[in-house]
Amino acid sequence: MKGSGMKGSDMAQASPLHEEHVLLGASFSVDGTGVERPVDYAAASADSARLKDGALLADMGGMTSLLVNGHGCGDFVGAAMAGRRLAIGETAFEAALVGDGTVASIPLMARTGTEEFALWDLTPRGETLFAWLSFVIGIGREGVRPYEGVAVEDVSERLVPLCLCGAAAQRVLSDYLRDEERLPEEGRVADVRLDGRIATLVASLRLSGETHCYLVMVPPTLARAVWRSLLSFGEVSPAPPSLMTTAIAGRLPWLAPASTLDRLELDAAFLARHGLVREGRDYIGARGLLD
Numbered sequence: 001m002k003g004s005g006m007k008g009s010d011m012a013q014a015s016p017l018h019e020e021h022v023l024l025g026a027s028f029s030v031d032g033t034g035v036e037r038p039v040d041y042a043a044a045s046a047d048s049a050r051l052k053d054g055a056l057l058a059d060m061g062g063m064t065s066l067l068v069n070g071h072g073c074g075d076f077v078g079a080a081m082a083g084r085r086l087a088i089g090e091t092a093f094e095a096a097l098v099g100d101g102t103v104a105s106i107p108l109m110a111r112t113g114t115e116e117f118a119l120w121d122l123t124p125r126g127e128t129l130f131a132w133l134s135f136v137i138g139i140g141r142e143g144v145r146p147y148e149g150v151a152v153e154d155v156s157e158r159l160v161p162l163c164l165c166g167a168a169a170q171r172v173l174s175d176y177l178r179d180e181e182r183l184p185e186e187g188r189v190a191d192v193r194l195d196g197r198i199a200t201l202v203a204s205l206r207l208s209g210e211t212h213c214y215l216v217m218v219p220p221t222l223a224r225a226v227w228r229s230l231l232s233f234g235e236v237s238p239a240p241p242s243l244m245t246t247a248i249a250g251r252l253p254w255l256a257p258a259s260t261l262d263r264l265e266l267d268a269a270f271l272a273r274h275g276l277v278r279e280g281r282d283y284i285g286a287r288g289l290l291d
Contacts, residue, residue, distance in 0.1 A: 015061035016160055016220045020227050024238055031124065035062030038240045051211050051247055054235035055166030058244035059227070060215070064126020065156045066107075068133070069116040071149035077109070077117050079284055080136045082277040086111040091189050091203050093252065095266075095276040096129055097285025103264040105129035106254055106276060108215070110189040110203055118189075120161065120203070120215060122245065123258045130154055136284065159201065159217035162227065163244050168235040169212040173202070175233075183214070198222055207251040 014036045015021070021028070025042030038059070050056050068077060078085060083094025091110040098104050105125035110118045121129055133152045139145065164173060173183055176194040184190040187206040193199055201217040218226045230236055239247070249255040254274055258264060268289050271277040281287060 013062065015059050016223045017059045017061065017227055020224055021059070026240075031062070037062060037242070039242060040240060041238055050237050050239075051166040053167060054237060055164055055169040055172060055233075056239040056244055056247060057227070057230050057236050058163045058165075058239045058241045060122070060161040060163050060241050060244070062241075063156065063161050064107075064119075064121040064130065064154065065159070065161065065217075066119040066121075066126075066130060066133070067116070067153045067155045068119065068150065069113070069153075070151045071115060072147060073115050073117060073150045076137065076147045076150045078282070080133055081109060082271070082283040082285065083109070083275065084278050086117075088113060089184075089188050089190065091187055092206070093254075093274075093276060095271055096132060097277075097283070097289060098132060099285055099288055101265075101285045101288025101291070103258065103266055104132040106258050108203065108205065112189065112201075118201075122255065124261055125258060125264075126156075128261070157220070160220050160223040162216045162218060162223075162230070163213065163241075164216060164230065164236070165205075165211060165213035165244065165248060166235075167211065168233070169214055172230065172233050172236060173214060173216070186212075194226065198226065200226075205248075207248060211248075211251065213248060 013034055021038045026038035027040045028036050029039050030036050080096060081094045082097050083092050086092060088111050091108055093106055094109050095106050096104040105121055105123055105128055107119040107121040107129060112118050137147045137150050137152060170183065178196040181192060183192065184202055184204045186204050189201065189203040192202045203215040205213040205215065207213050231238060245255065254266065254276065257266065
């Protein structure tokens with residue numbers, strides 16, 4: 001577990017699936033956060049057109065995953081995240097704004113319990129998000145800290161995130177379900193046991209169009225087995241994370257501008273149109289955004 005939330009280091013961080021990528025003839029690069037990622041596969045070809053008749057599978061290892069919990073975390077999340085307030089089991093992409101209205105990041109947030117939220121950042125802005133949320137927790141005045149019962153933790157190494165996206169994604173994942181188990185509906189998150197034994201956390205992303213897209217969070221010790229099993233389906237092709245991001249960016253119009261570490265300014269109308277902020281000024285950054 002990374003207690004600091006910082007991913008940069010002198011040594012590139014490799015995914016638990018590194019050897020699987022090597023077997024597929026992958027070439028690699030190290031991004032600005034110090035994470036090694038596959039950028040191409042010599043033994044397999046895939047493009048975004050695969051979303052229409054099959055599915056793409058990408059190892060999103062290195063994606064920042066945060067856990068927010070503790071007494072009062074609902075109020076904290078309501079202040080720090082500008083999107084709609086979630087019921088247990090719901091997910092949504094939401095903007096996190098700093099005080100001047102600029103965007104810290106736009107993670108996928110899920111309410112996983114009464115006093116627990118998970119955030120997954122598909123952009124390289126995860127460190128910024130972690131730092132900003134940690135700062136907000138520490139805000140106090142005259143010795144009073146309204147969020148002192150809340151903790152934010154970087155849990156990126158606890159589970160390996162796989163993204164399965166495309167017309168065949170729902171059918172492929174459903175093949176692993178037993179008895180009364182069901183995949184989460186679009187915009188929901190659920191604990192799912194693949195083949196009745198592999199405990200995973202599955203989030204169904206809300207995208208425009210007919211494409212099904214799932215984040216499947218797998219225990220590291222079982223990641224290689226799940227990866228190979230999913231690729232055993234003829235309609236599933238491996239894709240580098242950059243291709244997956246490009247493929248879904250057209251359905252998440254904010255993803256491309258957010259895929260930078262530069263100062264990010266998005267106007268209020270754009271954020272509202274894509275459901276990333278809610279009405280009212282009851283969140284941090286609202287005044288700066290609207291002024």
